[in-house]
Amino acid sequence: MLLRSLMLTTALFAGAAAGAEDAPVLAKDFDFTFAPDGGTYAYYSYKGGALPDIYSRHHHEAEQNLTNRDDTWDIEPDYSPDGAEIIYSSGISMAVMDIRIMNADGSHDRPLFEGENSQVGAEWSPDGKHILFTTFKIGDKTADIFVMDRNGKNLRKLTEGFGGASSGGSWSADGKTIAFIHADEPEGAHEVFVMNADGSMRRKLTDSGNRKMGTLFTPDGKSIIYSQTAPDEWIDLYMVSVETGALKQVTDTPNATEYFPTFTPDGAHLVFSRGDWENGFRFGHMQAPETEGH
Template sequence: AEWNLFSMNLDGSQQEKITNLTVRCEKVSVSHSGQTVLFVHYSNDNFYELYSINVDGTNLNLIDRANRYCGSADWAIDDSKIIYSKSRNESTDERDLILFDVSSKNKQTLTTTDNNILGRFSIDNKIAFWQQTNTSNDIFLMDIDGSNQHKILNDASYPVWSPGGKRIAYISKGDMESPQIFIACSDGSNSKQLTNTYLKSWDSGFPNFGNCNPQWTPDGKKIVYESNVTEGLPEIYIVNIDGTDQTRLTNTERRNEHPMISANGNSIIFVSNRDLSYSFDIFVMGIDGKNQNPLSKYSGSDSYPVVLAE
């Protein structure tokens, strides 16, 4: 299937295509200014191409390309640099993390061993990254120039920095067989498990993610996430960072997933296929789960919403 990149207002108005290039069905990365988007295009010659484009459709730029993979990008807090993951060479699926300077266009390879899936900037320009070997998934920390690389979390993946940069949310199976949501301090200490649910079954044709996609509220006090463990279909939950007040926000017999929180913390944007008149659509609801309404109502499917600016 071919996917396109669109923008719209938070009330669903002014839906506009940003680029004529098709995009891969994966989350795009928005600059902190809210003005520029990073996305992945799969080219006619079978290359993964990482592009940047302004949200008004101007200033399309090819950043890098690779035949195995190039993407999973993130912005530094001042938008001066981008980190992304790129296949090491044509004969391996293992990836390295590349630092791209937006002004000079210079590229620096930060990793050289194992499989480095993605890196994420903290507000003080430390980089937490997920490294995979044949036997483990771990989270490492390094400086922005690639120095001082050290493991901070074992059996961990998908690092997500808290707004203040003092904590990291991540995924780990811990002592259970299903993925769970954890948080820890930025050095890996004081790890705390927030979910404790077992995935009994899952929707055929979709990966068995268990609990996944943690998103911090802007005040850093709560985590919004999705869980597949109830009926094997993902639903969206919210929980305090001390593990209390775990609350289910969606409750349908269909999929509800990919939550993103508005900048003011009042709304959650997410994807659902609850309306059988359409495929997957983008919905909005209050942070408390009230007033769930569709925004897109496209005849095809919509997925992976991100919040540009408010």
């Protein structure tokens, strides 16, 4: 099993690298999400000056454009736990985004949730019964985290009465805890928080004052990985202990930014988007960081 996992991972990373070399135009690939088999992943990509579409790739095979629309922004895909469907955000601009759902091959693409504001960052619960997402109110620069049933019904606001902007939510592997980023003021400090899956027991984990983006639980639930502006002004990945609040810098890449961390299904590797806005963003990866004692 270990050998099979290693071979799968090697082939996958080789395929991603080959895709980068063969790309005919400058690409910016973001937010990789894996099907349960570990060999298929989806992401959104800007090709040249075009608006972003959702793509998928299996090992080293050619990528497939799943949305292929010229007039909408299609971003932030997430595979369902069974790998059968993908949810993502789509809209005529980043300020007007709704949540859509499609089969993993791009078929039966349809609206799932439409609201007055911009709905982004949709993520399946580990059991596939619920969907977590962020709603941004662009006008007053606030944001809240919501959860709904997988059919787009039974909407609940988890950050009711919290104020400010809460975004970048993610589930723990057992589905009992949610991590997120919160800022009291739009230009103020962005810190990592956790709360119960029903929105209760909110607790701050960081207090560094740096701007932070996105959250990702480690598979064991002991730590949370996120992007943060580093001293050199580039954006690196950091990790905070859920229990103690101890901090650890995960990446320190010169002249590069890292966004959208995720784990391979076997938990062995951390995958993310690495690059810069001038030269493009591609598939980055490393061995999963240790969580004990950091």
